[in-house]
Amino acid sequence: MSRFIDRVVLHVSAGKGGNGCASVHREKFKPLGGPDGGNGGRGGNVVLEVDRSVHTLLDFHFHPRAKATNGAQGMGGNREGANGSDLILKVPDGTVVLDAKGGVLADLIGIGTRYVAARGGRGGLGNAALASKARKAPGFALLGEAGEERDLVLELKSVADVGLVGFPSAGKSSLVSVLSAAKPKIADYPFTTLQPNLGVVSVGETTFTVADVPGLIPGASQGRGLGLDFLRHLERCAVLAHVVDCATLEPGRDPISDVEALEAELAAYQPALEGDTGLGDLADRPRIVILNKADVPEAAELAEMVTPDFVERGWPVFTISAVSREGLRPLTFALAKLVADYRESHPPAAPKRQVIRPIAADEDSFxxxxxxxxxxxxxxxxxxxxxxxxxxxxxxxxxxxxxxxxxxxxxxxxxxxxxxxxxxxxxxxxxxxxxxxxxxxxxxxxxxxxxxxxxxxxxxxxxxxxxxxxxxxxxxxxxxxxxxxx
Structure with missing residues (x-):
């Protein structure tokens, strides 16, 4: 059975630098030919890289420790030790790197994006590099530096255009299955999806992704149920779609109260990437209401009754049935238009050019x-x-x-x-x-x-x-x- 892991704690250790070599050149008729000890090699870095073939953090869940190789020791004859190999860790698109205190270190979006999670130690100097007027033949060499060790938290925030929100068993997974080629778990009994389901939808020249975000119930923004575990997947969504179960038989529930309860949770949740994504708060995202299960006669009547209330709020309303596929075509075109309008009003930032800067020398301050x-x-x-x-x-x-x-x-x-x-x-x-x-x-x-x-x-x-x-x-x-x- 496949598992979806979207949050892990990763212990990274960069490689140690190799020690320098203390050696004196010797050959026939030259017993003391001067220092010729080489420098140690640099320790390997631990690098996180976005890869299109990775979709979950499952590998890090079973292997939470990663260590790069050490640099080799220097040798005589002015031979430098080999550098340690960098350890490249593949992560899915949309991974956020946090420190142990919860501060955002990197937001990895885009295939090929890299982040150096731990830097390798510098190699020690050999006695040939330490020779001076005062010490013409040093009898020592410097040791290599230890590599950087850090505890990082990796969180996966899905990169989707439309986020489907709604109470459990509202039909979100069924809607994803009929809008796209995704095949999430669907059954004729009540249950809660335990992982987000993503699907790709193509409408004319517009292609967008739809994400089913599970676990949203009253109190989710305070950590009740699975809310905090999956609310993060809404942070990058351009459009939020309320999927309402119009055929529910639970007492005290109706489409209007369901939407108001979820709106309260969305307003209470503060996105951690609000300043970085440029999308703003969740309360500012475009909304659309999807009244599901219209194939049930009582549900169709209820949907017709509550539609004017949502229209007054300025939200588009669509009555559909994920089972009979009634009303899906107008809904698909409406979602495509909302996504296209949002992309036009929020153009993506120009990709940053990669700038290679030398590592700054240590300051003299102490x-x-x-x-x-x-x-x-x-x-x-x-x-x-x-x-x-x-x-x-x-x-x-x-x-x-x-x-x-x-x-x-x-x-x-x-x-x-x-x-x-x-x-x-x-x-x-x-x-x-x-x-x-x-x-x-x-x-x-x-x-x-x-x-x-x-x-x-x-x-x-x-x-x-x-x-x-x-x-x-x-x-x-x-x-x-x-x-x-x-």
Whole structure:
């Protein structure tokens, strides 16, 4: 059994950027030919694209997580890592992308329309790109950035010209089946349609689509029944058609009260895309009243009695029978004329040209605020400091010294001093926390030492790379000192 899903929560994760490579060129008679580590590849993006072959969000209902591939690590010989492949997710026409708080991020209308849901992380620089006068042969490389992760809400709002509204069992699905080639479920017992049915109608040179919107009852705009689940499908409709059951035997119901009850619900519903579609509020859309089930004698008499009341409101009224197909031809031409008039008065906006812009560089701005969880501590916020910390391999002293130089040039050290940070104060940048040592002379000329080391860090109580290497050899039973004594 097919299922219609028009709202899903999608967890998207872009690919991680590849790490840079720390390599030194070596060949015969050139043991130290200079740094030649390549950059890491970019992580893949997660992209939503409108596809004509997709009509529901069912795939995302069963597979709510999507992740793009990571970028490859850089290699020696100045070889860059391969970029991660973009993950293209096919969505139906009329999909609206919302953030976790309900804000509209994108309205995907038109075949081929794209939206980058999550951007991949940038690859880390290799030591060849980090070489400078101060560091002619860097013994480190930058790590790749993590890809963007987001929780998105996808909502499908049907792209239809005419929206059929009415109480359950009013004959909306039957009307769609006789006006078009659509074959919705129809039965001779009362039931409520659980999914919108779309049909294409051709009248002369005019072609328009008709949507049967189910679940509308009094209180639908406040979430009663299935109202809020399907009222969204009316937001793009140019014409609203009331389908009235003139043969109902329920007490307290008649065509006039049914239409008034549904009009109250339409007036109370606020379209989320009101400012984007250009169609305005639902109360401003053209109306037409369709009095159905005229093949029943009592229903035909009732339709004749209530027609003058609707005519006084300025609404076209048509008495039809979806079973015997009585009155369908005049109704079809009337709908075509209403759609044509609305299209003429609301011409579609000119398609926007695709503009490719380079990604803006991170701003130099940052902020230093007191850490509420650590007395005397501080939190550094900013795009660049947080990205630099994420790219640093903290098991490499030279990489840590490079990070200190970058933060000093940006002004983080001076701002900490200005705000009264004491030596040993706990400073947090991104997900990393450390004890601040102002006596470490960041920003000065780097003293040339072994690869992967930084002499400035010896001033603090920190285990250097050489000590860690020696301790590792001792743990493995290959102590150099013991070997010499033996």
């Amino acid at each position: 902020s230093v605020v007191a850490d509420p969880e650590n007395p005397g501590g501080f939190i550094v916020r900013g795009a660049r400091p947080e990205r630099w910390v994420q790219q640093t391999a903290f098991d490499n002293d030279e990489a840590v010294g490079y990070l200190a130089d970058r933060l000093a040039r940006l002004g983080v050290e001076d701002e900490l001093v200005r705000q009264g940070a004491e030596p040993g104060a706990f400073v947090t940048i991104g997900d990393v926390g450390f004890e601040w040592e102002p006596q470490t002379p960041a920003g000065v000329d780097v003293v040339r030492t072994g690869r992967g080391t930084d002499a400035r860090l010896d001033q603090v109580e920190r285990i250097g790379a050489a000590e860690r290497k020696h301790a590792r050899r001792v743990r493995r039973g290959h102590d150099d000192t013991d070997s010499e004594e033996q």
